[in-house]
Amino acid sequence: MSAEIVGAFSLRELIPHAQRMCLLDTILDWDQHTVRCTTSSHRDPLNPLRSGGRLAALHLCEYGAQAAAVHGGLLARQAHGGSAAPGMLAALRAVHLAVERIDDIEDELIVDARQRVGGPGGWLYEFEIRVGSRWLARGRASVIFSHG
Numbered sequence: 323m324s325a326e327i328v329g330a331f332s333l334r335e336l337i338p339h340a341q342r343m344c345l346l347d348t349i350l351d352w353d354q355h356t357v358r359c360t361t362s363s364h365r366d367p368l369n370p371l372r373s374g375g376r377l378a379a380l381h382l383c384e385y386g387a388q389a390a391a392v393h394g395g396l397l398a399r400q401a402h403g404g405s406a407a408p409g410m411l412a413a414l415r416a417v418h419l420a421v422e423r424i425d426d427i428e429d430e431l432i433v434d435a436r437q438r439v440g441g442p443g444g445w446l447y448e449f450e451i452r453v454g455s456r457w458l459a460r461g462r463a464s465v466i467f468s469h470g
Contacts, residue, residue, distance in 0.1 A: 333359075336395030337388060342370050346388050346433060349396075357393035359433040361385065364424045377425035382459035386449025387411050389435035390463055394445060409444065409465040417461035429453045443467060 333349060346359045363369055364377055371381045391409070424431070432452050439446040444466040451459045 333392060336399070337391040342366070342368060344388070345369075345371075345385050346392060349392060350432075352393060352396055354397070356434065356436045357389055357396065359389050359392060359435075361431050361433060364427060364431060369425075372425065375425075376423050379419040379421045379424055379459060382419070382424060382451045383414050383417060383449075383461060383463070385431065385433050385451055386435060386447070386459065386461060387463045387465070389433045389449060390437070390445060390447035390465060393435055393437060393447070394440075394465075397440075409467050411463060412444070412466045413464040415462045415464070417459065419459050420456075421458050424458065427453055427458075431458070438462075 333344070333346060337344060342363075345361055345363045347361045347363065348359060350358045350360060352358065367375075369377055371377055371384065394409070421427075430453070432454075433449065434451075435447045435449045437445055437447055444464065447463050447465070449459075449461055449463060450457055
């Protein structure tokens with residue numbers, strides 16, 4: 323595991339999301355294949371994904387995709403000191419949700435992402451979001467890069 327722990331300011335430099343749309347707070351740990359982040363943004367009444375004052379569990383897919391983007395940014399910074407190629411979420415697969423909503427969860431979320439495939443055309447990540455040892459969401463996210 324890398325000794326580098328990245329704070330919120332640096333974390334925001336790793337992904338293209340700005341201000342409150344950057345849903346992750348902290349990177350706890352990472353290596354060549356995985357990243358573990360934490361967040362309490364699901365409790366923020368100004369979370370941009372809220373609708374009618376609620377935050378659906380389906381939005382955990384965005385948390386997982388952002389963890390994948392953070393991991394790609396960390397790998398790019400490690401490899402060449404730059405940032406990852408711009409990408410687009412292309413597909414979500416095998417998504418399983420254990421709850422209906424997350425705005426009522428008091429504890430911090432733990433967001434894990436594991437790169438399964440990485441290449442010049444894109445990435446495939448598995449993600450899991452949990453509170454303690456209780457999982458809330460699992461799935462896979464595919465990201466494609468625009469080379470234009």
